Amino acid sequence: MKGKGLLILIVIAGIATVGYRWLPPHYNPFVPLTLDDPPGKITQFKLRRLTLQACESLLAQANQRRLIRTQAVADSAGECPLSNVVRVRDFGPVSLNSSFLASCPLALSSALFVSQQARPLTKTWTGSELTRIEHLGSFACRNIYSRPDARRSEHATADALDISAFRLANGQRVTVLNGWKAEKTQPWLQALLSASCGYYGNGLGPDYNAAHANHFHLGMRGYGLCR
Numbered sequence: 526m527k528g529k530g531l532l533i534l535i536v537i538a539g540i541a542t543v544g545y546r547w548l549p550p551h552y553n554p555f556v557p558l559t560l561d562d563p564p565g566k567i568t569q570f571k572l573r574r575l576t577l578q579a580c581e582s583l584l585a586q587a588n589q590r591r592l593i594r595t596q597a598v599a600d601s602a603g604e605c606p607l608s609n610v611v612r613v614r615d616f617g618p619v620s621l622n623s624s625f626l627a628s629c630p631l632a633l634s635s636a637l638f639v640s641q642q643a644r645p646l647t648k649t650w651t652g653s654e655l656t657r658i659e660h661l662g663s664f665a666c667r668n669i670y671s672r673p674d675a676r677r678s679e680h681a682t683a684d685a686l687d688i689s690a691f692r693l694a695n696g697q698r699v700t701v702l703n704g705w706k707a708e709k710t711q712p713w714l715q716a717l718l719s720a721s722c723g724y725y726g727n728g729l730g731p732d733y734n735a736a737h738a739n740h741f742h743l744g745m746r747g748y749g750l751c752r
Contacts, residue, residue: 550562552567553567554567554570554571557571557579558571558572558575558579558583559583560583560586560587560590560592560637563641564641564642564720564723564724565723566723568723569722569723569724569748569749572630572633572634572637572724573726573748575630575633577609577629580629580630580633581609581629583633584611584629584632584633584636587633587636587637591617591618592616592617592636592637592639592640593613593615593616593617593632593633593635593636593639594613594614594615594616594617595611595612595613595614595627595632596611596612596614596624597611597612598610598611598612598626603666604666605664605666605677605681605682607626607664607682607683609628609629610626610627610628610629610664610683611626611627611629611632612624612625612626612627613625613626613627613632613635616635616636616639616640616658617639617640618644618654618656619639619643619644619655619656619657619658620656620657620658621657621658621659621660622657622658622659622660623660625660625662625663625664625686626663626664626683627663627683627684627686628682628683628684628745630684630745631663631683631684631685631686631743631744631745634724634725634743634745635686635724635743637724638720638721638723638724638725638743639655639658642717642720642721642723642724643655643658643717643720646713646716646717646720647691647693647713647717650712650713650716651693651695651697651710651713652695653693653694653695653697654693654694655691655692655693655694656692656693656694657691657692658688658690658691658692659688659689659690659691659692660686660687660688660689660740661687661688661689661740662680662686662687663680663683663685663686663687664680664681664683665678665680665681666680666681667680667681668681670736679744679745679746684744684745684746685742685743685744685745686742686743686744687740687741687742687743688701688740688741688743689701689702689739689740690704691704699713699714700739701714701730701731701738701739701740701741702731702738702739702740705730705731705738714730717741718730718741718751719751721741721743721751722749722750722751723749724743725743725744725745725749725751726744726745726746726747726748726749726750727742727743727744727745727746727747727749727750727751728741728742728743728744728750728751728752729741729742729744729751729752730742730751730752732752733752
């Protein structure tokens with residue numbers, strides 16, 4: 526029986542090894558992330574474990590493919606020093622109400638979220654193209670909720686973006702504040718917030734607390750907590 530048991534283990538190990546080798550790259554958590562990897566837990570895992578060098582390389586590729594347009598920013602000192610940040614100008618065909626500062630992980634995650642989820646979901650739910658994202662900012666040197674005894678906010682390191690509204694090709698402008706309560710637009714906005722879980726560490730919306738009634742907070746801390 527011991528011999529049979531050992532043989533079974535060897536066969537199982539052999540099958541697992543062969544299966545691992547034939548895994549599609551986007552299903553293999555140890556193969557480097559590409560911009561074409563589909564949404565999912567494996568892509569999320571790869572995003573969270575990117576080195577700065579790998580992140581910057583992918584962000585450069587995203588710029589070349591016009592998924593995002595960024596500009597290099599010099600490191601800064603002060604109470605909330607910033608390093609390795611960029612200024613995001615737009616997401617290709619999706620414009621912004623203003624540029625914003627972003628860490629490489631925030632910029633790359635946002636580029637993938639907009640191209641892979643926000644744009645197609647908007648088309649599916651509204652029948653119109655997403656043309657503009659409005660935001661309340663990304664970088665702010667402060668503690669969470671500006672409380673003196675709280676830890677530093679993600680905004681203090683340009684690791685979070687607060688999205689307040691969306692504009693569509695049909696001329697419609699939908700704010701998070703009003704759209705979240707409207708029967709016609711709520712399912713679409715809920716789908717957007719839910720989809721953000723695969724790219725950001727956390728996604729907080731109007732149902733989280735009153736402080737987020739008018740925006741989606743998309744930040745890099747955590748591992749896909751959306752509420």
